[in-house]
Amino acid sequence: LSHEKWTVRMRFTFFRSIFRVLPLLLVLSPVNSSSCAMGNKTTEIRAKYEHILSHDVNELVNMSAEYRDRCCKNKKHENSKVFFCNDTQEIESLQSMACNMLRFFHKQKISKDFRWKAALVSCGTLQVLQCKCERHKKEKVCIQINTHTKEDTESSEQFKKKCNQEFCELKENISSLRSCWNKFEKMISR
Amino acid sequence: AAPSQHRMWPLAAWAGLGLAQCSGRRGQRRVECVVFNEEYMTCMWGSRETLMANYSLYYWYENRSPVVECKHYLQDRGISVGCHFNQSEIIQFEPFHVLVNASLGGKTLEIPSKRMELQDLVKPEAPVNLTIRNMSNNQLQLTWTSLYPRPQCLEHAIKYKSNKDTSWTEHQVKGDVFSFPSVDYEKYYTFYVRSKINSYCGTTQLWSEWSVPVVWGSNSTSKGTAEEPLHWFWIHTVLIPIVSCLLLLVLVVLLVRMERVWVILMPRIPNPSKNFDDLFITHKGNFQEWAGVPKDVMESFKPNYSENICYVSELPPKDSYEPLWEGSNHPPSLMPGALAAPREHSPYKNSYVGV
Numbered sequence: 001l002s003h004e005k006w007t008v009r010m011r012f013t014f015f016r017s018i019f020r021v022l023p024l025l026l027v028l029s030p031v032n033s034s035s036c037a038m039g040n041k042t043t044e045i046r047a048k049y050e051h052i053l054s055h056d057v058n059e060l061v062n063m064s065a066e067y068r069d070r071c072c073k074n075k076k077h078e079n080s081k082v083f084f085c086n087d088t089q090e091i092e093s094l095q096s097m098a099c100n101m102l103r104f105f106h107k108q109k110i111s112k113d114f115r116w117k118a119a120l121v122s123c124g125t126l127q128v129l130q131c132k133c134e135r136h137k138k139e140k141v142c143i144q145i146n147t148h149t150k151e152d153t154e155s156s157e158q159f160k161k162k163c164n165q166e167f168c169e170l171k172e173n174i175s176s177l178r179s180c181w182n183k184f185e186k187m188i189s190r
Numbered sequence: 191a192a193p194s195q196h197r198m199w200p201l202a203a204w205a206g207l208g209l210a211q212c213s214g215r216r217g218q219r220r221v222e223c224v225v226f227n228e229e230y231m232t233c234m235w236g237s238r239e240t241l242m243a244n245y246s247l248y249y250w251y252e253n254r255s256p257v258v259e260c261k262h263y264l265q266d267r268g269i270s271v272g273c274h275f276n277q278s279e280i281i282q283f284e285p286f287h288v289l290v291n292a293s294l295g296g297k298t299l300e301i302p303s304k305r306m307e308l309q310d311l312v313k314p315e316a317p318v319n320l321t322i323r324n325m326s327n328n329q330l331q332l333t334w335t336s337l338y339p340r341p342q343c344l345e346h347a348i349k350y351k352s353n354k355d356t357s358w359t360e361h362q363v364k365g366d367v368f369s370f371p372s373v374d375y376e377k378y379y380t381f382y383v384r385s386k387i388n389s390y391c392g393t394t395q396l397w398s399e400w401s402v403p404v405v406w407g408s409n410s411t412s413k414g415t416a417e418e419p420l421h422w423f424w425i426h427t428v429l430i431p432i433v434s435c436l437l438l439l440v441l442v443v444l445l446v447r448m449e450r451v452w453v454i455l456m457p458r459i460p461n462p463s464k465n466f467d468d469l470f471i472t473h474k475g476n477f478q479e480w481a482g483v484p485k486d487v488m489e490s491f492k493p494n495y496s497e498n499i500c501y502v503s504e505l506p507p508k509d510s511y512e513p514l515w516e517g518s519n520h521p522p523s524l525m526p527g528a529l530a531a532p533r534e535h536s537p538y539k540n541s542y543v544g545v
Contacts, residue, residue: 050390054389054390085283179283179309181390182283182309182393183282185343185391186309190339190340
């Protein structure tokens with residue numbers, strides 16, 4: 001080959017190699033990079049959780065236990081992966097659970113008090129961890145939670161909804177969220 | 191007869207097993223698992239007295255490993271009553287399932303269990319090295335050491351009593367220090383501590399066993415038992431008052447009987463009547479006679495007493511001087527106003543009596 005042809009070939013080879021690397025870099029780069037700003041500040045997270053958020057979480061769990069859940073037994077949920085609290089990725093798991101829980105805020109089949117409390121805990125979790133959800137629409141719920149007071153248009157005793165699939169999924173979500181917080185606390189207490 | 195008996199045996203055995211299971215269900219027989227200090231776990235399903243069949247346990251973690259049989263059964267006189275899990279077989283924060291099979295005569299029944307989360311079944315080891323320190327202002331500080339690998343996940347309860355108390359007092363603390371506010375140096379105190387996973391690290395009601403006690407204070411009695419305060423109560427409230435009352439009564443009786451002492455305590459009211467015996471007995475109540483009043487004074491007090499009048503007149507200076515009339519016992523009686531007009535028949539004309 002002449003020198004010019006060799007040079008052109010090398011250029012093409014070089015760019016082809018770069019272009020191959022770039023897709024490879026895109027594949028290897030973490031797609032779901034954590035969008036939580038409090039990742040390393042475990043002491044601060046712990047203080048906020050223990051002094052503030054844990055009370056709301058316990059209230060939500062107790063509220064969840066008051067509702068009829070006979071229809072929830074032996075049911076497998078589609079988003080079961082959301083309920084995992086992965087080892088060494090507790091914060092990311094909490095973020096995923098909190099963001100997932102926000103979608104129940106508009107489910108009319110679920111009691112309003114219960115939905116509101118669940119949204120409050122979700123927003124509190126996101127606030128403590130300083131996380132954002134992938135779908136930013138969900139965060140509008142937190143703005144609504146923080147700025148508006150819930151109108152007492154129903155009493156919890158009169159308007160308890162019947163057991164349904166969405167309620168079961170929310171209940172599972174709440175249980176997983178609390179369990180994941182416990183795991184986080186235990187992990188940082190070593 | 192023998193073949194019929196042979197056929198009857200499995201039926202009888204299954205009937206017994208069925209009854210056992212039915213009674214178990216009515217009595218809520220279930221598998222109970224406890225994680226001891228996150229070192230090992232036991233899952234028990236009964237005791238030798240209540241079990242008849244052969245039991246085998248299978249467990250699995252949801253969405254993790256396949257179903258695994260228990261590797262270490264706990265036996266009680268030849269019957270499996272539980273399963274022992276090593277630390278490596280314990281995974282917290284993963285839904286855990288257990289299935290116990292009861293087999294008898296070739297047939298098998300299943301005893302299912304609820305889904306469990308092992309972080310909610312942790313029972314920590316009892317605290318050790320309880321130490322008491324004297325602090326200022328009559329305070330005591332109690333400290334201890336936890337054998338649990340994550341002490342920050344624990345909450346504690348302290349139980350204490352003095353030798354003069356009848357019941358225990360219990361306090362909850364979050365740290366590993368307890369301050370006893372005001373201590374009585376004459377009492378003898380006993381302290382116990384136990385621990386539990388707190389609500390931040392799990393949801394459990396499993397308290398550890400109570401620790402080895404630590405004592406503090408003066409042990410003046412041989413043993414500070416709970417019965418001793420009751421003994422002292424009866425002495426103080428019944429015996430001592432009764433004895434005191436009896437003693438007081440004896441003293442009063444003695445006082446009344448012993449007049450010499452009584453007179454000192456209760457002196458007699460003075461009676462001056464003896465000083466007046468002479469008045470009432472000798473003079474028969476005549477006070478004047480007793481007092482020695484002169485007779486002429488006594489006479490003067492009589493109402494018919496009369497006294498001789500002594501006339502007095504004044505001699506004019508120019509007129510002749512005539513001798514004075516001295517101490518005459520028989521002067522003429524002088525009527526009131528008689529001095530202004532001297533009497534012509536009086537031999538004493540213009541005379542006066544000098545004093």
